[in-house]
Amino acid sequence: MSISQIQPSLEFKSQAKKAIFSIVFFAIAYALLLTFAVGLTVLCIYAGIYLVTALPGLVTLALGIGVASSGLFILMFLLKFIFKSHTIDRSHLVEINRKDEPELFSMIEEIVTEVGTDFPKKVYLSGDVNASVFYDSSFWSMFFPIRKNLQIGLGLINTISKIELKAILAHEFGHFSQKTMKLGSYVYNVNHVIYNLLYDNDSYDNLIQKWANISSYFSIFVVVAVKIIAAIQWCLRKLYDVVNRNYLGLSREMEFQADEIAAYITGYKPLANALLRMSLSEHAFNSVLSFYDERVEQNVKTNNIYREHLYVVQLLANRSNIPQTNGLPLVPLEELNRYNKSKLVIEDQWSSHPSTEDRVEKLKLTGIEFNNEEFIPAMNIFKNSSFIEETMTNKIFSNVKYPSEPSLIDINEFKTQFQNDFYSNSFPEIFNGYYDSKSPKRYNSIPLDSLENTVPIESLFSDYNVGLIYKEIAIRNDIEVLKQINDKSLKIKTFDYDGKKYSRKEVKSLLPKIQNDLKSLNDKIELNDKAIYLFFNKLSKEQNTTSHLISLYEEFEIFDKEFDTKYELYTQLSGLLNFTYETLPFEKILENFQHIKPIEEKLKNAIKDLLTSKHYKEEITPELKEKLELYLSKNWEYFGREKYLDYNLTVLFTALNNYAYLLSRGYFLIKKNLLTYQLDLVTRSMIT
Structure with missing residues (x-):
């Protein structure tokens, strides 16, 4: 059986029909809304002219213009997306070509030939653990053919083998070959239209506000127009649900079909292995990024984050007793399910991808196996992998603002520091x-x-x-x-x-x-x-240490009982401060801040307790102590002269978040203290 003989499943065909129907439904509904707006505009203009000619005068002139403008504003609202330009940010990407990376492009050429699709318009590298197909979509792309681009994450390449890279690319080019990808362009543009009409209204709102301010007569009809627009937006939200729910159902089926295409090129195991490792690789990559986030103030960075990423992948695999081949973990399916024991399954209508478990099970059902279980690192495909790794590392760190010129740490220093952090938090x-x-x-x-x-x-x-x-x-x-x-x-x-x-x-x-x-x-x-x-x-x-063990249990139990009450203070105050993200009358803002004053006093007392407690002595760094003491130093005001006092609010939120961090950290440490002592009991018993 060849790839060309792969037939879409009945579910695939069903979801494709639903997606097409929903897009057609949106087009018809939008056309009806536009027809209504055009008719209303004509009616409003006619009514305005009639009013002015029937009862000439300044008042009727103002009313006539107001009536006419209300229709025009509604029509303008429905058409404003046409004049909105948008660009795709590619600042985080690096374009590569055949001359620079001939082996990678030869692999792509081979896959394109086998799949029977077009070569990508452009090939990009990103820094993360991902691979995807994307296209330059615009309003006109719904009517004219568009070539797709390929994006490959270096974090992904860093933790897979060459054959697994081929399987992943075969999956992505499987999408290239899918005629239903065209539906994605339609859905993208439909969503762009709906987003523009629902949320991208600042310029439009300013325009009608200025118009309403010219005359109280105009403002009457602006209110009418706004009410009608609100009804139109309600319709658009319902249309958004219909279009996306149906397309996402198709998108999941497209993933299964692209997986099947990959299986016919490499066998099912390479893609299955890569999918099972993906979560571990992403977690490791984010752990390395967090490591450096915490060291920005120390002016520390690296010139190659990918060596460190691979090391952390291997460290986490060893920690979980996951077998490795040539430094790449072979994550069993059971490992993904170790922490997910739920028996409840609710179809996620808003997920564009099926679960890894479902994809792996479907891949196994293909039964396609090749004798290609080699584990040559995919990073070897580049002519100069070190140069590529350092280039992408510099791009990742390019937007980080350091206090001064940062210093580099080598891989050995990273291992030492990361292990210290890792085990101190485990x-x-x-x-x-x-x-x-x-x-x-x-x-x-x-x-x-x-x-x-x-x-x-x-x-x-x-x-x-x-x-x-x-x-x-x-x-x-x-x-x-x-x-x-x-x-x-x-x-x-x-x-x-x-x-x-x-x-x-x-x-x-x-x-x-x-x-x-x-x-x-x-x-x-x-x-x-x-x-x-x-x-x-x-x-x-x-070992005659029962009293000490009991005292550690008692200390933990006391902390455990008090923790929820203390943490509730953070939860309560955070919830009450949500209004700072809303637009409210000044009087309401002042009233809300007055309401939180008593709770703030409780927070300050709780922070004072933390600063003097033995449990947090080693956790409160000089920087952290300085921020907490700044908050305690006076009674802060957060609103004045009809605007928020941003610096003061930052002091409050910083103290609140640090309070929550210290509480959680204290809970962890006191539990670890008990568990570490129990480990010591075991160790001493083995020695004796």
Whole structure:
């Protein structure tokens, strides 16, 4: 079977028909709105002329002009998108050509020939972990052919093999060959039109406001026009939902078809392996960026972020016991599902891509396997990979504003600092993530004779028991979602739970069953928590340190009880300050700031407690302390002379966010202190 024989699935054809229908529906609806506006404009102009000629005078002249202008403003509103120009920002991209990178372009040429599509108009490199097809779309591109561009992320190339790169490019060129890509251009332009009419109205609003200010007679009809425009915008929002929901359904089917095309070129495994590694690679890349974000004030940067990116990928893979071949992790499908234990499936109508799990399962169903399991790094495809890596690194850092000329750190210094950061922000590996989302528990009522029957530590923190924790979290979340479906705050008619389809009416009968499952699961977790407590209690008795272990538990329990109350202060004040992002009358703004004054006093007292607490001593840097003390130094005013005092607001928000950070950090550290001591008990027991 050849690629040309791949036939769209019935679901693909169905979604394509829906997408076409929705675009036609939008065109008809917009034409009707435009016809209405033209008719209304003609009627308003006629009424204005009639009013002036029937009752000549200054008042009727003003009223006649006002009537005529209301129709014109409505028509202008519906046509203003035509005069709006827009450009695509490519400042983060680097264009490459055949002369510079012959091997990459030869690979592209080979894939283009096999897929039977056109060579891309341009090929770009970006810095991130991604690959995509895009085109220069404009209003006229809906009527004339357009050539597509290819964008490849260097962060992606950095963590895949050559054969996986070929599979990913084959997927992207699979999109090139899809006739339905033309629908994407239509949808893009429809969305551009709707966005312009719904949100890009500053110039238009200023124009009609100036017109209304000329005369009170004009303002009457401006209000009328605005009311009619609001009704038109309501219609446009509904049209947006129809167009995008149907297109996104097609987009998901297009992903499956492009995957199938890639499988016919490289076999299914290379693309499946790359997809499974993608999340790990993205997480590693973002971790490296965060590492340097935290060091901007220290004037530290790198000249090659991609060596560090690859190192972090390997570090995270080792941490999770993921096997590697030639430095590239082979992420199993089970690893993606380790933390996602939900049995509730609701079709995401607003997702343009199917899940990685669904894509991998569909790829496996093709059954196409080639003998090409080589793991030559894809970065070797470049003539001078170091030059490319350094060029993209400089582009990534080009917009970062350093206090002075930054210094470079080498890869060894990065490894040392990153590892220190990584392990200082992680719980001991022996706990296998068991406490990442739960707290240690102490049980005073357990009989002491139970100490003789403790369970081995490997069993206490096994993958099975860690899985119980995430199942419990998933079931609690599922219950909350089902409650929202039941009370109609989440407008879902049908859903799948544990492989069976249900309607909204069946939620009431389903919930008690799930709640029983939750109780049963909690009983299992509690049984394991008791075994854990017994295990460490026994070790502490053998080492005569029980009192210290108990004191660490008590210290954590006190902090744990107080944490929610203290953090609620941050949540409450953040919510009350949301009005600063809205347009409100001055009196209302002043009233709102008066309302938060008592809560601010509580915040200041809480910050003072943090500054003097032993738990945060090492976490409060001189810079952080200076910012908090600045906020405490006086009673700040945040609004005056009919405008916000931006500097003062920055002082408030900085203090509020630092307060939340310190609270969360303190919670982590006091939990880690207990867990580290338990690790020490295990270590000492092994020595003796």
